[in-house]
Amino acid sequence: MSNSANLLFIGLPGSGKTTFLAALWHVLSDRSSSTTLKLRKLSGDRTYLNQITKEWRECSQVPRTNLQTEQVVVLHLDGERFGAFDLSIPDLAGEAFKQQLTDRRMSRHHNGFVQDATGVMLFLHPDVQKGTQLSVARRLEAELSASQKGDAATTSTMANTWSPDMLPTQAQLVELLQFVLERTQRRLRVAVVVSAWDLVDHLGAPRAFVARELPLLQQFLEANDDLFEHSIFGVSAQGGDITVEAKKQTLLELDDALKRIKVREDQHTSQDITKPIAWLLRGR
Incomplete structure (x- = not known):
């Protein structure tokens, strides 16, 4: 078995990739939490990880990675059934993935990360309005209504302003x-991570949530099981909506920031944020 692994974090801007990495580094460096994977050491400069983790601990908005601040984090980990191994995680900008959609191309170094990947974590934010069947149907209905009424100006404006951003999530x-x-x-393993899970935990298990709100994605995952194996996790790395002051203060008053983390897989909930990574590594 190889003693190295390369995970690829992918997702649209604001999908929670950097926040997950900040919480992961806090948990691993704290060493007091009972997790499947343990940190042995970190290679390279800790400045970036320490900065995003500081923002996370203070319940501040973790700055999004942009094309100028992309980082590759190499963690030296250990774990029961895994042994000692090196884990490489590039923290790539969501804007880079948007460019793939709009320009139909990717940079050479992104292509290198993809080809070297031994597992993929696909992050999505539970924005249940954008991209659902209902919201798409209403938009198409409005466009059809404008066309049938002969509203040439409105129809022309819609046609001229279309962009890839209008694609359902x-x-x-x-x-x-x-x-x-x-x-x-x-053949890859793909861990789908529904971030900010605290917003939708009451709606059921992560797999049921994706099947109901993102049926096209769920069908794609199931139809391509010959190309990859997948599992779906709900992860609340922040613990709550930090844009709401009352909720933010409640989180800050916890005696241990680790208590903010919730990870749900099927019906089981824990505080082990290494679980999605451990699941990916079992496929090596």
Whole structure:
């Protein structure tokens, strides 16, 4: 078995990739939490990880990675049934994935990360309005109504202002996965991470949530089981909506920031944020 692994974090801007990495580094460096994977050491400069983790601990908005601040984090980990191994995680900008959708291309170093990937974490934010069947149907209905009324100006404006941003979220996520599949020569494991899970935990298990709200994505995952194996996790890395002051203060008053983390897989909930990574590594 190889003593190294390369995970690829993919997702649209604001999908929670950097926040997850900040919480992961806090948990691993704290060492007091009972997790499947343990940290042995970190290679390289800790400045970036320490900065985003500081923002996370203070319940501040973790700055999004942009094209100028992309980082590759190499963690030296250990775990029961895994042994000692090196884990490489590039923290790539969501804007880079948006460019894939709009320009139909990716940079050479992104292509290298994709080809080297031994597992993929696909992040999505539970924005249940954008990209659902209902919201798409209402938009199409409005466009059809304008066309039938002969509102040439409105119809023309709609046609001229269309952009890839108008694609349903689930269609964009499927496109991102297709980019990966086209460039890999091996069967991959894909861990789908529904971030900010605290917002939708009351709606059921993560797999049921994706099947109901993002049926195109779920069908794509199930129809391509010959190309990759997948599992779906709900992860609340912040613990709550930090834009609401009352909720933010409640989180800050906890005696241990680790208590903010919730990870749900099927019906089981824990505080082990390494679980999605451990699941991916079992497929090596």
